[in-house]
Amino acid sequence: MTDVEENVPLKDPGDAESGPCKPETSGPTRQYMSSPKNHPFSLIDTVNDVSKLSKEIGMNHDFHMEEKVLPPSSLEGRVKETMHNAFWDHLEEQLLATPPDFSCALELLKEIKEILLSLLLPRQNRLRSEIEEGLDMNLLRQEAEHGALNVPRLSKYILNMMTLLCAPIRDEAVQKLENITDPVRLLRGIFQVLGLMKMDMVNYTIQSLQPQLQEHSIQCERAKFQELLNKQPSLNHTTKWLTRAAADLSTPPPSCPDSPDSSSVVCPSPSEAANSPEPLNPKMVLSQGFLNLLLWDPEDEEFPETLLMDRAQLQELGAQLRQLTILASVLLVASSFSGSVLFGSPQLVDKLKRITKALMEELKSRPEEEAMLTVSEQVSQEIHQSLQNMGLAALSSDNTASLIGELQNITKKENCVHSVIGQRIHLFLKCCLVLGVQRSLLDLPGGLTLIEAELAELGQKFVNLTHHNQQVFGPFYMEILKTLIPPAQALETEVGSL
Structure with missing residues (x-):
């Protein structure tokens, strides 16, 4: 298990642009395979620059990623919790206003749509079309402008889609969300479970790529060591x-x-x-x-x-x-x-x-x-x-x-x-x-x-x-x-x- 700091997902989920109404949705992930053109290997301190993460994944068949959990008592943990609470409180105020303000809700729905799309496999074209249609952002903006955005209905649709896409280990968590009636609490729970589902997809992809990563690491490390021997043949x-x-x-x-x-x-x-x-x-x-x-x-x-x-x-x-x-x-x-x-x-x-x-x-x-x-x-x-x-x-x-x-x-x-x-x-x-x-x-x-x-x-x-x-x-x-x-x-x- 490895904690990483870069928030770069393995698959391209089409991240929404950052904004004041956008909370963090999941723990840290990282791009695991990079193009050699973008990240060339160089000889520094006897091949110490060979991708350690790629090597670790290749060596360890049980390698998996987990969300980095901050201790609640830590300063970083308290700041993060405060900011998250402030966001959800602000969302609740907007939805309870007269007339309701759906600006943050729209940003939330946009990111949920992108996360759902990121969980699809390439062959799942039918589900991709369903999500694009069910969470059509242009249509949702028009409904919001007329005060007709139905957040509970959309939440139910999202839960149904999560049921189809989640790993069996997440079935219980998704089912618990179905009993939440408060729209803000429900959306917050949806984001938490989607974060877990993203990590599940990352680990699934890692396992799928493990043989290729292992061979890639072996060939690169051997080639770079040969370069060292060519310079210092001893x-x-x-x-x-x-x-x-x-x-x-x-x-x-x-x-x-x-x-x-x-x-x-x-x-x-x-x-x-x-x-x-x-x-x-x-x-x-x-x-x-x-x-x-x-x-x-x-x-x-x-x-x-x-x-x-x-x-x-x-x-x-x-x-x-x-x-x-x-x-x-x-x-x-x-x-x-x-x-x-x-x-x-x-x-x-x-x-x-x-x-x-x-x-x-x-x-x-x-x-x-x-x-x-x-x-x-x-x-x-x-x-x-x-x-x-x-x-x-x-x-x-x-x-x-x-x-x-x-x-x-x-x-x-x-x-x-x-x-x-x-x-x-x-x-x-x-x-x-x-x-x-x-x-x-x-x-x-x-x-x-x-x-x-x-x-x-x-x-x-x-x-x-x-x-x-x-x-x-x-x-x-x-x-x-x-x-x-x-x-x-x-x-x-x-x-x-x-």
Whole structure:
């Protein structure tokens, strides 16, 4: 989901000219595909100017737009609400005047007509003709001049048309409007629902264009990167990155240190699939390379040239990975002290997750030890209170001290729980690249089930980014990988799958 600031709809609704009687009708939308002639791509800071929105839509199959909702307490929200109320109050005064003044009503009807037309598909010519005839602005102006403009009748006609055009999810909202008898309240409700219908059309169009946007983004990004290579023919950092990934795969993984539940953990089948001892192949090396990027040192300037544009996003995913590692570690330690009965309560788990997530934000501005002390004290307090509420025996003073101590040390690299959870999340992400997110969620390693939703979100973002970059830079990667992997492994057959 993305909020944008430009009020440019995807389809051309024929916007009415702005005027004093025209309120805002919907939240922000934006033109998603622009003509390359109007918006040429240029090489600035290693292809950072490639359309990020086009790329995001192409990468994310679930991408959709939502109206930007201003907080009622914000200054902008209060100003907008005041202006809207003033407009509708003014419209009511005009309609109640003797004789009635229909100037604002006409502007309103004109914009409603344009919105309805914008919701039509190209093949819906009959409905287009009906709307043009039913809301003929020349005829409506003549009726208004003679004081004969029938606003209730027109509102009913608009509602009937909205019923035909709205998505099923909006049926209930349109039906509720039919019970409103006050003409001003009805028109205001019509505008609100039309705003939602416009956003539905935007998202429908985005989904329709998604394959074209994906291909457009891939071709443009690859072409512009080739321009960069023509000027600076060097992929030294990318080569080092892939070389390190190949070396990592050739080295046996370290054994997991002991943890509170390590003796009871059974490796799931996805994990076995991801770790199967197969000969090196391009997919394996690239997957390992992208996993290494999530743990990349921010101070290391030897970042792969092919991924400079996505460095900020990869760092963000790395930060999410670290937060989830801490969160799962906190929950695992807490459950080992409080017992399965207490942790069988979804309410307690959700509360501990909210507390830990909120306090982890302070890790960005406070010393880590200080922030984790606050986390350990808050979690210990919640467990104590929950045990008391359920009539269970409270933790002894020794157990309480041990709980706080273990929670406080979770962020340290040598901490066994932190190490085990980190390896398991790393393994889960590797499974996502091999088997997909949904299959990898079917059999999560021990200690990760309590953060399943968060892992699914992280895994999907990581898979989308990895897959997109493999499609864009596959030919460049293959040239490097040919020097790292023996030719006998039929590298050429892998090119199409990158």
